[in-house]
Amino acid sequence: MNCTVVDDLPATCATAAPARVASHRCRVTAHRAVNARYRYLRLQAEADLAGSTRPGQFYQLRCPQTSALQPFLLRPMSVYGTGPDAGTVEFLYAVAGTGTQALATLAEGQSMEIVGPLGRGFTLDAQARRVLLVARGVGLATMAPLVRQAAQAGVAIDVLLSARSPADAMADELLRGAPAAVHAVFDSDGSSAVDRVEPLLAELLTAGCDAVYTCGSERLALLLRRLLQPHPQVRAEVALEQRMACGMGVCLSCVRPFERKGHVALQRVCREGPVFPLREMLGGWHG
Numbered sequence: 001m002n003c004t005v006v007d008d009l010p011a012t013c014a015t016a017a018p019a020r021v022a023s024h025r026c027r028v029t030a031h032r033a034v035n036a037r038y039r040y041l042r043l044q045a046e047a048d049l050a051g052s053t054r055p056g057q058f059y060q061l062r063c064p065q066t067s068a069l070q071p072f073l074l075r076p077m078s079v080y081g082t083g084p085d086a087g088t089v090e091f092l093y094a095v096a097g098t099g100t101q102a103l104a105t106l107a108e109g110q111s112m113e114i115v116g117p118l119g120r121g122f123t124l125d126a127q128a129r130r131v132l133l134v135a136r137g138v139g140l141a142t143m144a145p146l147v148r149q150a151a152q153a154g155v156a157i158d159v160l161l162s163a164r165s166p167a168d169a170m171a172d173e174l175l176r177g178a179p180a181a182v183h184a185v186f187d188s189d190g191s192s193a194v195d196r197v198e199p200l201l202a203e204l205l206t207a208g209c210d211a212v213y214t215c216g217s218e219r220l221a222l223l224l225r226r227l228l229q230p231h232p233q234v235r236a237e238v239a240l241e242q243r244m245a246c247g248m249g250v251c252l253s254c255v256r257p258f259e260r261k262g263h264v265a266l267q268r269v270c271r272e273g274p275v276f277p278l279r280e281m282l283g284g285w286h287g
């Protein structure tokens, strides 16, 4: 038995997610570089992770200890994909510091522990016919399961993909074969600048969509929030990254303020999020 229930936390506030969270001992079945910055990791657990994990949720990964690297806390990672086997879960990550450097040393066949699924994911309404996804950098890992869900539901998808350069854009990794109209913008040629992106996003919103989802850039999220003002009927959600310790609502290290009904409301990104209504997001908060 390699599945231990560590948390079936009671709701501590009206919006707390009722997810059943467990620790899973997993085998590494694939682990490779995607490009110079990003790596792909596929794990196999005994439990039905594909059935219990929703787009936008995340897991806490216990990165391995090496002689040079001893990450203490678990590291939060969005689910990049699940299935086709019930126990398969995938991650796409950038090597950043101690934890992800240690993670990158894991070889196929080794095992590691993950805790989850954690947090609240995206909402895709059954009536949605067209959605707009705006992703920057590794935010595309968070968006990939939503692309898949939308494509399977026959929803038309527009994607605005922002990256440092064409080599970092990874449109194929985001879409994974799903049909979508992709608009890629880059820092390297200046096309990702807000004043260049704004008319493109405004045009996509005016053309009509039922929902907008974004991840990976506060700058783009706040631009979208502003451009959505004349479109109150459009569902708008943002997946946020925040420094985390426990990842399950206990330590309060991930709390950030949101604007709710004219008041500032403090929310835990790991528990009430990481997906929030975009219209409630406040800028300039870096924890």
Ligand SMILES: Cc1cc2nc3c(=O)[nH]c(=O)nc-3n(C[C@H](O)[C@H](O)[C@H](O)COP(=O)(O)OP(=O)(O)OC[C@H]3O[C@@H](n4cnc5c(N)ncnc54)[C@H](O)[C@@H]3O)c2cc1C
Binding pocket: 058, 071, 073, 074, 075, 076, 077, 078, 079, 092, 093, 094, 095, 096, 097, 098, 099, 100, 101, 138, 141, 142, 240, 241, 242, 243, 244, 274
């Ligand atoms: C909900 C969520 C989903 C995420 N999904 C992905 C993903 O799919 N792919 C990916 O590459 N990265 C993702 N991140 C960011 C990832 O967690 C950090 O890059 C990673 O924790 C860095 O750890 P490190 O030890 O390599 O870096 P260090 O800088 O050495 O980390 C030091 C500490 O800060 C924390 N930390 C550092 N950067 C971040 C960050 N951006 N967000 C949260 N905590 C951070 C670490 O967890 C660690 O506790 C996600 C973060 C969150 C909160």
Ligand code: FES
Binding pocket: 243, 244, 245, 246, 247, 248, 249, 250, 251, 252, 253, 254, 255, 268, 269, 270, 271
């Ligand atoms: S990380 Fe501990 S409450 Fe969110």
